[in-house]
Amino acid sequence: MSQPVLxxxxxxxxxxxxxxxxxxxxHGVRRVATPPGGDAATLWETLTELIDAVLDGSRVAGVGVGxxxxxxxxxxxxSPLNMPGxxxxxxxxxxxxxxxGVQVRVHNDAVCLAxxxxxxxxxxxxxxxxxxxVSTGVGGGLILGGRLVHGGSGNAGHIGHVVVEPDGPLCGxxxxxxxxxxxxxxxxxxxxxxxxxxxxxxxxAGTVRPASYLEATAASGRQLALDAAAGDExxxxxxxxxxxxxxxxxxxxVNLCDLDLVTIGGGLSQAGPPLFExxxxxxGDHTRLxxxxxxxxxxAALGQESGLVGAAALVLAADRY
Amino acid sequence: MSQPVLxxxxxxxxxxxxxxxxxxxxHGVRRVATPPGGDAATLWETLTELIDAVLDGSRVAGVGVGxxxxxxxxxxxxSPLNMPGxxxxxxxxxxxxxxxGVQVRVHNDAVCLAxxxxxxxxxxxxxxxxxxxVSTGVGGGLILGGRLVHGGSGNAGHIGHVVVEPDGPLCGxxxxxxxxxxxxxxxxxxxxxxxxxxxxxxxxAGTVRPASYLEATAASGRQLALDAAAGDExxxxxxxxxxxxxxxxxxxxVNLCDLDLVTIGGGLSQAGPPLFExxxxxxGDHTRLxxxxxxxxxxAALGQESGLVGAAALVLAADRY
Numbered sequence: 202m203s204q205p206v207l208x209x210x211x212x213x214x215x216x217x218x219x220x221x222x223x224x225x226x227x228h229g230v231r232r233v234a235t236p237p238g239g240d241a242a243t244l245w246e247t248l249t250e251l252i253d254a255v256l257d258g259s260r261v262a263g264v265g266v267g268x269x270x271x272x273x274x275x276x277x278x279x280s281p282l283n284m285p286g287x288x289x290x291x292x293x294x295x296x297x298x299x300x301x302g303v304q305v306r307v308h309n310d311a312v313c314l315a316x317x318x319x320x321x322x323x324x325x326x327x328x329x330x331x332x333x334x335v336s337t338g339v340g341g342g343l344i345l346g347g348r349l350v351h352g353g354s355g356n357a358g359h360i361g362h363v364v365v366e367p368d369g370p371l372c373g374x375x376x377x378x379x380x381x382x383x384x385x386x387x388x389x390x391x392x393x394x395x396x397x398x399x400x401x402x403x404x405x406a407g408t409v410r411p412a413s414y415l416e417a418t419a420a421s422g423r424q425l426a427l428d429a430a431a432g433d434e435x436x437x438x439x440x441x442x443x444x445x446x447x448x449x450x451x452x453x454x455v456n457l458c459d460l461d462l463v464t465i466g467g468g469l470s471q472a473g474p475p476l477f478e479x480x481x482x483x484x485g486d487h488t489r490l491x492x493x494x495x496x497x498x499x500x501a502a503l504g505q506e507s508g509l510v511g512a513a514a515l516v517l518a519a520d521r522y
Numbered sequence: 523m524s525q526p527v528l529x530x531x532x533x534x535x536x537x538x539x540x541x542x543x544x545x546x547x548x549h550g551v552r553r554v555a556t557p558p559g560g561d562a563a564t565l566w567e568t569l570t571e572l573i574d575a576v577l578d579g580s581r582v583a584g585v586g587v588g589x590x591x592x593x594x595x596x597x598x599x600x601s602p603l604n605m606p607g608x609x610x611x612x613x614x615x616x617x618x619x620x621x622x623g624v625q626v627r628v629h630n631d632a633v634c635l636a637x638x639x640x641x642x643x644x645x646x647x648x649x650x651x652x653x654x655x656v657s658t659g660v661g662g663g664l665i666l667g668g669r670l671v672h673g674g675s676g677n678a679g680h681i682g683h684v685v686v687e688p689d690g691p692l693c694g695x696x697x698x699x700x701x702x703x704x705x706x707x708x709x710x711x712x713x714x715x716x717x718x719x720x721x722x723x724x725x726x727a728g729t730v731r732p733a734s735y736l737e738a739t740a741a742s743g744r745q746l747a748l749d750a751a752a753g754d755e756x757x758x759x760x761x762x763x764x765x766x767x768x769x770x771x772x773x774x775x776v777n778l779c780d781l782d783l784v785t786i787g788g789g790l791s792q793a794g795p796p797l798f799e800x801x802x803x804x805x806g807d808h809t810r811l812x813x814x815x816x817x818x819x820x821x822a823a824l825g826q827e828s829g830l831v832g833a834a835a836l837v838l839a840a841d842r843y
Contacts, residue, residue, distance in 0.1 A: 271812065329674040343778070345671050345678070352666070352780020353650040356813040362777035364808050367686065367770050375810035376773075449688050452697075453774055456683035457664070459673020487685050489696035491592065492677040 204262040206516045207252065207300075210508035211235075211268040211292075212310060213283025216248055218255045219506070221265075221513035225321050227506055231255050240286045245295065252299075263304040263516035264296055267313030267508045274355025277307030306515040312358055313511030314501070315342025316349055316522045318464045320514045323502035327462040331454055332501070333360055335447070336422065336467035338373075339381040345458060349522040361385070363450040380450040384443040386422025386469055392442065393425055398435040400424045426472035440475040447476075448483025455488050455496045466501030525583040527837045528573065528621075531829035532556075532589040532613075533631060534604025537569055539576045540827075542586075542834035546642045548827055552576050561607045566616065573620075584625040584837035585617055588634030588829045595676020598628030627836040633679055634832030635822070636663025637670055637843045639785045641835045644823035648783040652775055653822070654681055656768070657743065657788035659694075660702040666779060670843040682706070684771040701771040705764040707743025707789055713763065714746055719756040721745050747793035761796040768797075769804025776809050776817045787822030 205220040208227065212235065219230040233251050236243050269281035277293025293307045308316075315332025318324040324332060324344065333341040339361030343350040350357040361381035362374055369378025370388070382388060390398075401424060428436035451463050469476060481498065488494055503510060514522050526541040529548065533556065540551040554572050557564050590602035598614025614628045629637075636653025639645040645653060645665065654662040660682030664671040671678040682702035683695055690699025691709070703709060711719075722745060749757035772784050790797060802819065809815055824831060835843050 345666065345673070350666050350671075350779070352813075353782045354780055354813040354816075356811070357666070357778070357780040359777045359780070359811065359814075362808075362811060362814070363774040364686070364770050365688065367766075367804075367808070372810075376808045379777075379808075445688075449685050450774075453684040453771075454778055456680045456700075457678070457775055457778065458671070459675055459678040459680070461674045483688075487683075487688070487697045487700075489693075490677070490680065490683060492673075492675040493680075493683070495675075 204260055206513050207256065207261045207264045208509040208513040209248070209252065209264065209266040210310065210313070210512055211248070211266065211281070213269060213281060216251055217509055218251050219509050220255060220259065220261070221509070221517065223517060225510050225513055225517065227509055227513075229255050229257070230506065230509065235284065238286070239284075241290055244284060244286045249299070261300065261303065264300050264306070265512035265515035265517075266292065266296065266305070266307040267310040267512040268292060268307055270309045270311075270356075272307065272309065272355070274308065274351070275306070279307070304516055304519065306519070308355065308515055309340070309342075309358075310508055311340030312342035312349070313515070314466060314507050315344065315358060315464075315511070316514045317503050317507040317511035318466070318501050319344045320518060320522070321503065321510055322507065323464045323499050324462055329458065329460045330462040330464065331358070331360060331451070331458070331460055333463060333465045334467040335384055335443075335465060335469040336386055338385050343458065347521060360450055360454060363453050365446045365449045380446050383446040384469070386425070389422055389439050389443050389469070390425050393435050393439040396435045396438065398425070398428070398433070398439070401428065421468065423468040423471060426469055426476070429472050429475040437475050440472050441479040443469060444476045444479030445483040448480040449487055451480070451498065452484050452487030452493070455493045456490065459492060460496055463496060463498045464501045465498065466503070466507065470500050525581055527834050528577065528582040528585045529830040529834040530569070530573065530585065530587040531631065531634070531833055532569070532587065532602070534590060534602060537572055538830055539572050540830050541576060541580065541582070542830070542838065544838060546831050546834055546838065548830055548834075550576050550578070551827065551830065556605065559607070562611055565605060565607050570620070582621065582624065585621050585627070586833035586836035586838075587613065587617065587626070587628040588631040588833040589613060589628055591630045591632075591677075593628065593630065593676070595629065595672070596627070600628070625837055625840065627840070629676065629836055630661070630663075630679075631829055632661030633663035633670070634836070635787060635828050636665065636679060636785075636832070637835045638824050638828040638832035639787070639822050640665045641839060641843070642824065642831055643828065644785045644820050645783055650779065650781045651783040651785065652679070652681060652772070652779070652781055654784060654786045655788040655822075656705055656764070656786060656790040657707055659706050664779065668842060681771055681775060684774050686767045686770045701767055704767040705790070707746070710743055710760050710764050710790070711746050714756050714760040717756045717759065719746070719749070719754070719760070722749065742789065744789040744792060747790055747797070750793050750796040758796050761793050762800040764790060765797045765800030766804040769801040770808055772801070772817075772819060773805050773808030773814070776814045777811065780813060781817055784817060784819045785822045786819065787824070787828065791821050
């Protein structure tokens with residue numbers, strides 16, 4: 202394949218695009234902020250301007266896109282939660298109109314991250330893996346028998362909605378006790394602040410903050426992870442809470458799907474041992490069948506360009522993904 | 523394919539074998555009790571006598587076998603929990619020696635039941651399904667994208683070890699709060715008897731039975747299901763307990779694997795509404811994402827020959843299973 206592939210990564214915060222060579226190496230990566238509150242036309246215009254700048258006149262052999270869900274798949278009709286301007290927007294069809302005669306594929310962004318880790322990251326060589334991202338939400342993609350599992354509606358890999366506590370906290374999906382309800386960054390920071398956590402500082406358990414303080418503090422999961430790594434007790438307790446929930450959900454996935462590897466990316470995965478130790482303890486408690494004990498849980502290997510690499514793989518390794 | 527396939531179903535209670543035509547129709551089905559406490563040679567001799575009687579001199583195009591787990595797969599080196607005489611018994615190799623030149627495949631019995639439902643039962647036409655059996659244990663097999671998912675070690679489909687209550691009862695696997703720990707027949711009947719259930723009779727909540735009574739009563743999950751259907755309050759509570767646990771585990775599987783169908787067979791599935799109503803309620807509570815709501819949960823359609831049909835499919839539809 203002599204012509205490059207156009208890789209696009211669409212999220213509520215930023216849009217990114219690049220040209221990808223046959224092995225997934227990226228060239229001319231460009232990013233632009235997602236226009237806040239942009240309507241459908243504004244979002245499309247921003248995207249096409251970004252793409253034109255990346256292309257700079259080159260022709261491409263195909264287009265791979267990762268986009269926030271939900272979406273109708275494989276049609277690529279998208280309604281990203283964090284981009285209210287696109288509701289049932291026919292993203293794949295619109296791109297196909299702009300790139301006639303070449304393959305255009307659109308998949309969920311979390312799926313692209315999993316594909317990237319399997320194709321070029323920590324999952325290389327694994328036949329059966331779950332690639333996870335733990336960030337504002339908790340998502341993932343499932344590779345079984347060396348191939349991406351799409352599921353009946355393109356939604357396989359929703360590890361964030363595996364139930365870890367049937368009577369647990371309400372989840373954004375409307376359910377209860379989903380992994381995401383406990384381990385997503387905002388849920389975890391809110392829990393930590395209710396326990397008295399002061400982002401970036403030394404916090405004392407038992408200090409109660411007024412609601413206005415909670416609302417005013419835009420503390421991220423990443424800050425919580427840093428504070429835990431620095432020894433903050435409440436931040437450590439929060440990481441332990443998330444780690445145990447992750448361990449239970451991963452155990453269920455391993456027992457059901459007979460996995461050999463789980464990769465974890467996203468802001469919370471930066472926490473290191475304060476997250477991974479309770480995670481591995483809970484995972485060990487709940488994977489007692491011999492076949493399940495072999496599973497390894499490792500941090501994702503690719504950085505912020507992971508989404509673009511996975512999007513490129515949708516075209517460059519379409520036989521597997 | 524003019525010659526039939528030999529189908530074999532090996533369990534701790536009985537061995538069964540039959541000849542299968544190309545569409546899975548069975549001929550000359552024979553059964554024999556598994557010799558209790560039989561050593562490796564006795565078990566093998568019983569099996570080969572059964573097979574010889576079924577063959578009656580005919581030649582076969584292949585051999586498909588379902589056997590109790592665990593096993594090393596695809597080698598078919600089996601160590602069935604309920605057949606202590608076989609530990610690391612090379613079942614596939616032994617059969618291949620007896621049937622030179624034809625395909626011999628061995629898989630877990632629960633996987634064969636799921637394959638049978640997908641091939642010829644309630645799962646026909648479904649691309650993404652979980653076939654479950656709820657009986658002495660809770661097992662299953664996973665079909666995704668129209669093909670059987672084997673998993674890295676042939677153990678995909680272990681829905682019985684999806685965690686439904688992280689701090690719940692101890693499971694036979696050594697873990698805690700697995701679906702099987704709550705919903706397996708013996709666990710459920712023991713729970714019901716602790717609540718005062720009198721098998722086959724009207725029971726009064728609060729009646730405490732001495733341990734010797736519990737041990738002496740070999741009440742089955744099937745009896746519990748019958749009593750629930752007849753309106754026994756404790757049996758109803760037990761079915762509700764099992765149904766909720768099943769609903770939570772199925773929800774996790776649906777969210778993770780994007781399934782459109784779950785079939786449930788085994789003795790407990792005879793309970794009807796007392797099991798399926800709480801199951802569907804819990805499932806509904808925990809499948810709130812749009813894609814997950816489409817899942818249907820139905821009773822398995824095939825009866826006691828299901829295991830043989832699935833074993834035959836391992837050879838007759840080896841491209842999918």
